[in-house]
Amino acid sequence: MSxxxxxxxxxxxxxxxxxxxxxxxxxxDGDTLGSASALAQGLKEQGKTVFLLYNPExxxxxxxxxxxxxxxxxxxxxxxxxxxxxxxxLFPKNADKYKDSISLCIDxxxxxxxxxxxxxxxxxxxxxxxxxxDILMTMPGKVSPPTAERLYVALSTDxxxxxxxxxxxxxLYVASQLVYAxxxxxxxxxxxxxxxxxxRIGMEGLITSGIEYHFDDKVAIASITRKMMExxxxxxxDLDDIAALPGSIEGVCVGITIREMSSPQDCKLxxxxxxxxxxxxxCAKFGGGGHKLAAGCTIEKTIPEAKTEVLKALKDIMQx
Amino acid sequence: MSxxxxxxxxxxxxxxxxxxxxxxxxxxDGDTLGSASALAQGLKEQGKTVFLLYNPExxxxxxxxxxxxxxxxxxxxxxxxxxxxxxxxLFPKNADKYKDSISLCIDxxxxxxxxxxxxxxxxxxxxxxxxxxDILMTMPGKVSPPTAERLYVALSTDxxxxxxxxxxxxxLYVASQLVYAxxxxxxxxxxxxxxxxxxRIGMEGLITSGIEYHFDDKVAIASITRKMMExxxxxxxDLDDIAALPGSIEGVCVGITIREMSSPQDCKLxxxxxxxxxxxxxCAKFGGGGHKLAAGCTIEKTIPEAKTEVLKALKDIMQx
Numbered sequence: 001m002s003x004x005x006x007x008x009x010x011x012x013x014x015x016x017x018x019x020x021x022x023x024x025x026x027x028x029d030g031d032t033l034g035s036a037s038a039l040a041q042g043l044k045e046q047g048k049t050v051f052l053l054y055n056p057e058x059x060x061x062x063x064x065x066x067x068x069x070x071x072x073x074x075x076x077x078x079x080x081x082x083x084x085x086x087x088x089x090l091f092p093k094n095a096d097k098y099k100d101s102i103s104l105c106i107d108x109x110x111x112x113x114x115x116x117x118x119x120x121x122x123x124x125x126x127x128x129x130x131x132x133x134d135i136l137m138t139m140p141g142k143v144s145p146p147t148a149e150r151l152y153v154a155l156s157t158d159x160x161x162x163x164x165x166x167x168x169x170x171x172l173y174v175a176s177q178l179v180y181a182x183x184x185x186x187x188x189x190x191x192x193x194x195x196x197x198x199x200r201i202g203m204e205g206l207i208t209s210g211i212e213y214h215f216d217d218k219v220a221i222a223s224i225t226r227k228m229m230e231x232x233x234x235x236x237x238d239l240d241d242i243a244a245l246p247g248s249i250e251g252v253c254v255g256i257t258i259r260e261m262s263s264p265q266d267c268k269l270x271x272x273x274x275x276x277x278x279x280x281x282x283c284a285k286f287g288g289g290g291h292k293l294a295a296g297c298t299i300e301k302t303i304p305e306a307k308t309e310v311l312k313a314l315k316d317i318m319q320x
Numbered sequence: 321m322s323x324x325x326x327x328x329x330x331x332x333x334x335x336x337x338x339x340x341x342x343x344x345x346x347x348x349d350g351d352t353l354g355s356a357s358a359l360a361q362g363l364k365e366q367g368k369t370v371f372l373l374y375n376p377e378x379x380x381x382x383x384x385x386x387x388x389x390x391x392x393x394x395x396x397x398x399x400x401x402x403x404x405x406x407x408x409x410l411f412p413k414n415a416d417k418y419k420d421s422i423s424l425c426i427d428x429x430x431x432x433x434x435x436x437x438x439x440x441x442x443x444x445x446x447x448x449x450x451x452x453x454d455i456l457m458t459m460p461g462k463v464s465p466p467t468a469e470r471l472y473v474a475l476s477t478d479x480x481x482x483x484x485x486x487x488x489x490x491x492l493y494v495a496s497q498l499v500y501a502x503x504x505x506x507x508x509x510x511x512x513x514x515x516x517x518x519x520r521i522g523m524e525g526l527i528t529s530g531i532e533y534h535f536d537d538k539v540a541i542a543s544i545t546r547k548m549m550e551x552x553x554x555x556x557x558d559l560d561d562i563a564a565l566p567g568s569i570e571g572v573c574v575g576i577t578i579r580e581m582s583s584p585q586d587c588k589l590x591x592x593x594x595x596x597x598x599x600x601x602x603c604a605k606f607g608g609g610g611h612k613l614a615a616g617c618t619i620e621k622t623i624p625e626a627k628t629e630v631l632k633a634l635k636d637i638m639q640x
Contacts, residue, residue, distance in 0.1 A: 162481060162495075163513045164509070165506040172482075175496075176490070176493035179489035185492075194568055198570060205531075207525075208522070209529055251518075
């Protein structure tokens, strides 16, 4: 059973310990990267030895600027810290060997499986970065400009620049303190939220032009073909959060994105709903799963066939 | 000459006065409306009589929910207050008669012409709503939930949900206090920033599909025809900030939007640039004007002709 620690208690433990290796989750996002990088920087400022485990899964090119302190080959950590990682299944492959020896996990997911010896968990926080902020604020150096910058990346990316439903008063308060501490929010927002790649803009053009509406415009279906990806030169990074697009249209209660994967007979569906429509219920009909408002499934058919299938499945739900 | 007041001094003056009429600027945006509505609500909570002047210019349908306290025909105000309005030229027509008798102007534009008897001006603020917050916080009731909601509309709309370059640490701090005070940021963000109309989504699809790149992709040109507006059913409200689109593309330094206006021989150009490119310099070549990074002009030619003209004008600038 894990021992639950407050941010103060974490700071006290960090003070009396040394030689840390920090693990981020696989396919690292801004929160896990920003949190790990900020914690590493904060500990370095306290004279500690600390590295980040190199994450072999691709880091989005939009986050390459977040400083990662890669451990040299001969570094033997005394303590392993996992940040923003709810379960050991989310560990990158090269962290597997540490899964039974995590000293501390700092996280904001209520689904955390308490796999670490010590856990600092607050599921009220929009971003793990808020907890790192709480920890660093109890340490002598508090939050330096480079630490503030990385924590701003964590908070802003996990909340869609403070626009998502998870954004709390505390998120905004911490963000204000980070900007006071020197986080260059203007420059970061420009890169993270106000710049679109050619691939992204091309895909948005093709996707939005092709959206189909059904059931009195309450259902919107977007399609992504491999041909579209080729034409626009878009890659995975360019599709970040694209599944939110059809669901963001006024009056749409069920937004569906059908994406052709490795072959024309292999479609991945992402479903986003507004209450009371249940995305999980829709995807369960095809053996998929997820949450009430966001779920996914796979249909081994072509896009037009998958569309027909899902519209058939929606008939009862939309007309009840 | 205007007398400059601090927020404290404004609060003291408001306390000893009564019967206010509040003026917003023409084509009201979220900041002027939210600021006026919040100030009215705050004053009402102090037992004052206060109304907003009905603004005959169209209010965007996305802001119709912000409560406006329309003055009854027989109301004779003692004091006129203008909010977020830099000059009397920005007054709506039915406020013209008051232009020499404004008791107080509360504003954040450095271009304010100091036309009012008393002025509370802070050009450091991203939104006028921040100054209204400062004023209300010195009053006994401080910020009630309805006041907080309206000030959140003011702050969030003037900063693109805290993503624009004008967002400061203080903006984020005030936003956090508003959410603590009861502003429903989750619901407001959904309506203001995370919902797109059918007209908007249709226009974005057509516009992004038709973007043309020139000068090694450093210049992006988007076109908006009347036919596109007809096809998508989009109206003026749906085009809000659309001129930012071509300029938001990775690597683009000059983003140009050419819009066909009342006739095919009447084009309006909006130019957005990144430093060192000067939007004003480009538009001045066609008799237009604006700011260094955002300017506009009119070219009395068709879209293809206007495009040729502007590309010709850009030749020296882009190759120097």
